[in-house]
Amino acid sequence: MTVMSIAGLQLTLPANQNNFTAIASQVRNVKKRFPHVTMVVLSELATFGPAPRYAETLPGETESRYAQLAKETQLWLVNGSLFERAEDRVYNTTSVLSPEGDVVARYRKMFPFLPYEEGISAGTQPCVFNIPGAGNIGLSICYDMWFPETIRALCWEGAEVIVHPTLTNTVDRDTELSIARSNAAVNQCYMVDINAASPMGVGRSIIAGPGGEVIHQSVSEHDVIVFDVDFDYVRQVRERGWQGLGQPLKSFRDHVISYPQYVEGARSVALDALGPLRKPQKLA
Template identity: 65%
Template sequence: MSVFTLAGLQLELDPHQNNFEHISAEVLSLKKRFPNLQMIMLSELCNCGPAPRFAEPMPGPLEDAYSELAMQAEVYLVTGSLFERDQERIFNTLSVLSPKGEVIARYRKIFPFLPYEEGVSCGEDFVTFDIPGVGCFGLSICYDMWFPETIRALTWKGAEVILHPTLTNTIDRDVELAIARANAATNQCYMVDINGAGKLGMGRSIVVGPGGDVVYQAGETQESIVVDIDFDYVRRVRETGWHSLGQPLKSFRDNPVVYPQYQKGAGSAALNALGPLQKPAKPDWSE
């Protein structure tokens, strides 16, 4: 199978309540409208908003509810992310459920939006999963994308499509669109970046092809974004270049350079001089 049809739901949701019933209705309505849909993806923390107090263990009741929804809709369902409690720690965790309701992947956000995403621990594992006969998907959440090493690691593991839910309601959304395009081009992969809308985000979700080309960019209000992902196309781009141009993955593979910043014990006087990771201090106007 070359073409895989997926949808991103850019929903207007309430950050102060459990949105599961609303999300469930939207998922089922979309699958009824587009019966050929194979995957539906939600935005980051769409269920209860950015509130760690709603964290629960995984498996747990909320993830189980999404498993039931995946079975009911008969799709692969990407939860966006939920807060996961693991003993004393909380993670921002994305689950992927199969059409049979099975958890086929969980990914803990490696780069919480510090110093603002307080009380959330960093994940450690880069997660990909295969859909037999289709291809390889990689998982990333919001701020992860700002660190090119994360997308390169997923590509190194074989990812051809990066599923990237986000929750952005700040002025840097325009920058994120550029980062999504750059990551897609430099890693010759699809980037599916789905943001929330309304009170939970400013929308402008984007789907980018393996040449950095914009497949679709949403507006700022609620949208259902249905696109076809062509795995033959991404493989051809990796083999011969986008429009017969650069082949960056092969060049990265074959280049003998050793990157000093990744060597064991490597330090950086320039980075160390930046000081601690903390919120900007209140100005002292007395001086």
């Protein structure tokens, strides 16, 4: 059996200040209390909050501090995300640090929360990395999962677990719980959706299994979510179907169809009629 234990940290952290010291203390506590844990996952933008003025080039000072923390604790560490400054652009970027202190992956959020996440550029590349002796992990950030193509692309590239840092403090969190479960079910993967607790977020982190089943769902307060990922179970579900039922990844693989929306240069009359992407205006 190939089992890996993950801890998702739904932390109570203030925005607009450097939270690294508080986060590091929580990570060390996890290592001390749960020595079997292999990976720790933070929420989106946990370190500084949603403030692009804290953007750093990568590699940079904060990422290096996370690398040192990963090496100290001998954990795989997903730092939620940081704002990354690259030339004249800013990206929302997740870094993955190995127990040796190496940066093994960086992922730029492909769907910034427009029109609200202003001034943030979109990444273009899905990101999947391997945990030796365990399995493949895909990275996704917050609004990405509202676009089913993003999770399907990760699973197409072999992801068995989707690590999904989130920062949501709005009324649509309930909808996001259903999206996380749906993505898990239709892609036969684990969804590890870790949100921030108040004041930055509304909590309600969710861990869903490859049948869409809820493994854990947090409430709004501080929560340390320790759970097991069973890679053999994912592979069995993908081969036989969840409870011996649907095998959607095989059907997707085998069903040869050219979807009209993905033809190069395609436009939708219906979607073009929706008008520009902008903040809602006051109703007349």
